Amino acid sequence: MQERASQTRRLILEAAAQTFETHGYQGTRLQDVVAGRAVSKGALYFHFASKEELAAAVINExxxxxxxxxxxxxxxxxxxxxxxxxxxxxxxxxxxxxxxxxxxxxxxxxxxxxxxxxxxxxxxxxxxxxxxxxxxxxxxxxxxxxxxxxxxxxxxxxxxxxxxxxxxxxxxxxxxxxxxxxxxxxxxxxxxxxxxxxxxxxxxxxxxxx
Amino acid sequence: MQERASQTRRLILEAAAQTFETHGYQGTRLQDVVAGRAVSKGALYFHFASKEELAAAVINExxxxxxxxxxxxxxxxxxxxxxxxxxxxxxxxxxxxxxxxxxxxxxxxxxxxxxxxxxxxxxxxxxxxxxxxxxxxxxxxxxxxxxxxxxxxxxxxxxxxxxxxxxxxxxxxxxxxxxxxxxxxxxxxxxxxxxxxxxxxxxxxxxxxx
Known part of the structure; x- marks a missing residue:
């Protein structure tokens, strides 16, 4: 992965962690993860195809x-x-x-x-x-x-x-x-x-x- | 509470327990609680005004x-x-x-x-x-x-x-x-x-x- 892509992935994971931590899996929508943050919805979908995949990545961290x-x-x-x-x-x-x-x-x-x-x-x-x-x-x-x-x-x-x-x-x-x-x-x-x-x-x- | 109303309430609580146990709070809809059971949606709403109230009643049990x-x-x-x-x-x-x-x-x-x-x-x-x-x-x-x-x-x-x-x-x-x-x-x-x-x-x- 290129360095910038890797940094973006990291940023998304940290944003996802903050959202999941507060709202849980079912209470989180993917748009909540990017809302108010320096990450685009396009970048999120580039790295993670679904909420399930994003949650699995946070656990795997x-x-x-x-x-x-x-x-x-x-x-x-x-x-x-x-x-x-x-x-x-x-x-x-x-x-x-x-x-x-x-x-x-x-x-x-x-x-x-x-x-x-x-x-x-x-x-x-x-x-x-x-x-x-x-x-x-x-x-x-x-x-x-x-x-x-x-x-x-x-x-x-x-x-x-x-x-x-x-x-x-x-x-x-x-x-x-x-x-x-x-x-x-x-x-x-x-x-x-x-x-x-x-x-x-x-x-x-x-x-x-x- | 009349005896029959009390029996109905009990039946609803047991149906709710089975549904919440399997699907959790956010995964449960009130219609899932009555689906396939001898309880009407009307009886459910007579005893419990909301999903929150029903969950609280199950916990209180x-x-x-x-x-x-x-x-x-x-x-x-x-x-x-x-x-x-x-x-x-x-x-x-x-x-x-x-x-x-x-x-x-x-x-x-x-x-x-x-x-x-x-x-x-x-x-x-x-x-x-x-x-x-x-x-x-x-x-x-x-x-x-x-x-x-x-x-x-x-x-x-x-x-x-x-x-x-x-x-x-x-x-x-x-x-x-x-x-x-x-x-x-x-x-x-x-x-x-x-x-x-x-x-x-x-x-x-x-x-x-x-």
């Missing part, structure tokens, strides 16, 4: 979010549990502040409205968390009989559920506090006893960097 | 679900943690099998599409779980410094998130397994150490009744 965060933050951590804790703090921040992340998770929750071709965002996220938990087991920090898949499903389901609650203003609990509170609840049953105190100390340290 | 389950199941349990575990097993079953529960949670997740007057279903559920956790603290089964509100938010957010995943066929994990797995993960950090073994035994017993 965040498909590898957790895998990318893991690569980016890994040099800071010699062990994987602290890496996971910092990753989830970052996701909490992105779910609060970044319209692409917010739009992607909202659309991922509205998957059955979009259509069968819509990407399954959360599977990719759960796969990443599960893989890292298995790594933490090999490092001797997570109990060998912990069900990594189940823990990963729980973390992602809770994050998605809580983001919706904060979006609709139902709860005053913020996502940062929620993510840290969730780890405090599941770590006692997840961490190897001898490593628990050190991991909880690390959690307190990450909690303070907000 | 389940507003007190957890409080009612607590009252119903309390005689079977001398302590509150086992009561909570059995309640959540029942909710998992209802989220899987009962169209009114499924429709209510779907609509509660689509609250910002319905409008500001839509009832906040999950607050009532969270309040009930929080109150029971405080009761379990007073009984000496839950650690005094556990954050009951946060645990309640986590349980309900995770349930709502996971129900959506099972509804859209994204995961093969069933709700019963998920609910039991969630308790296994949070109980080690929640239960008073001396009571932990007995509570986990109880969990295994409830898990087998499926």
């Amino acid at each position: 965040q498909h590898d979010l957790l895998a990318e965060l893991a690569v980016m933050l890994r040099p800071r951590h010699s062990r994987t549990v602290p890496l996971l804790i910092e990753m989830s703090r970052r996701i909490g921040d992105l779910l609060r502040d970044d319209s692409m992340t917010r739009a992607s998770t909202r659309l991922a929750c509205e998957r059955d409205q979009i259509g069968p071709a819509a990407p399954v965002l959360f599977d990719a996220w759960i796969d990443t968390v599960e893989r890292l938990l298995e790594e933490a087991k090999a490092q001797g920090d997570v109990l060998p009989d912990a069900d990594s898949r189940m823990v990963a499903e729980l973390i992602i389901a809770a994050l998605a559920g809580m983001q919706r609650r904060t979006r609709t203003g139902e709860t005053s609990l913020d996502l940062h506090t929620f993510v840290m509170g969730m780890w405090r609840m599941i770590l006692p049953g997840l961490a190897v006893p001898e490593r628990r105190a050190e991991i909880l100390d690390h959690l307190d340290a990450v909690d303070k960097v907000s | 389940q507003h007190d679900l957890l409080a009612e389950l607590a009252v119903m199941l309390r005689p079977r349990h001398s302590r509150t943690v086992p009561l909570l575990i059995e309640m959540s097993r029942r909710i998992g079953d209802l989220l899987r099998d009962d169209s009114m529960t499924r429709a209510s949670t779907r609509l509660a997740c689509e609250r910002d599409q319905i409008g500001p007057a839509a009832p906040v279903l999950f607050d009532a559920w969270i309040d009930t779980v929080e109150r029971l956790l405080e009761e379990a603290k007073a009984q000496g089964d839950v650690l005094p410094d556990a954050d009951s509100r946060m645990v309640a938010e986590l349980i309900i957010a995770a349930l709502a998130g996971m129900q959506r995943r099972t509804r859209t066929g994204e995961t093969s994990l069933d709700l019963h397994t998920f609910v039991m797995g969630m308790w296994r993960m949070i109980l080690p950090g929640l239960a008073v150490p001396e009571r932990r073994a007995e509570i986990l035994d109880h969990l295994d017993a409830v898990d087998k009744v499926s």
Whole structure:
């Protein structure tokens, strides 16, 4: 793709994210995406043939979010549990502040409205968390009989559920506090006893960097 | 309300639940609710002035679900943690099998599409779980410094998130397994150490009744 076309595509995706984030899939019309923005309807249709295709592209923007965060933050951590804790703090921040992340998770929750071709965002996220938990087991920090898949499903389901609650203003609990509170609840049953105190100390340290 | 009017209202609510459950709020038209059913459009409009009012009525049907389950199941349990575990097993079953529960949670997740007057279903559920956790603290089964509100938010957010995943066929994990797995993960950090073994035994017993 030429550089200018690529920039236009990016501009459209960001405009689409802002619209989907606010109005959801069914509440968004393609003309709302371009309205009041420096993008023509022609350019929009050049890059995306339909609303379904545009929504799929927004979801795909965040498909590898957790895998990318893991690569980016890994040099800071010699062990994987602290890496996971910092990753989830970052996701909490992105779910609060970044319209692409917010739009992607909202659309991922509205998957059955979009259509069968819509990407399954959360599977990719759960796969990443599960893989890292298995790594933490090999490092001797997570109990060998912990069900990594189940823990990963729980973390992602809770994050998605809580983001919706904060979006609709139902709860005053913020996502940062929620993510840290969730780890405090599941770590006692997840961490190897001898490593628990050190991991909880690390959690307190990450909690303070907000 | 006369008995026949009350029966008709009930019939409409059940038809609405089935339609909302499948198509969501924005995907449902009032004519879909009566189509192919023994309810006239006139009867529908007699009882509910708008789609918004009908959705609010479906949500309100389940507003007190957890409080009612607590009252119903309390005689079977001398302590509150086992009561909570059995309640959540029942909710998992209802989220899987009962169209009114499924429709209510779907609509509660689509609250910002319905409008500001839509009832906040999950607050009532969270309040009930929080109150029971405080009761379990007073009984000496839950650690005094556990954050009951946060645990309640986590349980309900995770349930709502996971129900959506099972509804859209994204995961093969069933709700019963998920609910039991969630308790296994949070109980080690929640239960008073001396009571932990007995509570986990109880969990295994409830898990087998499926």
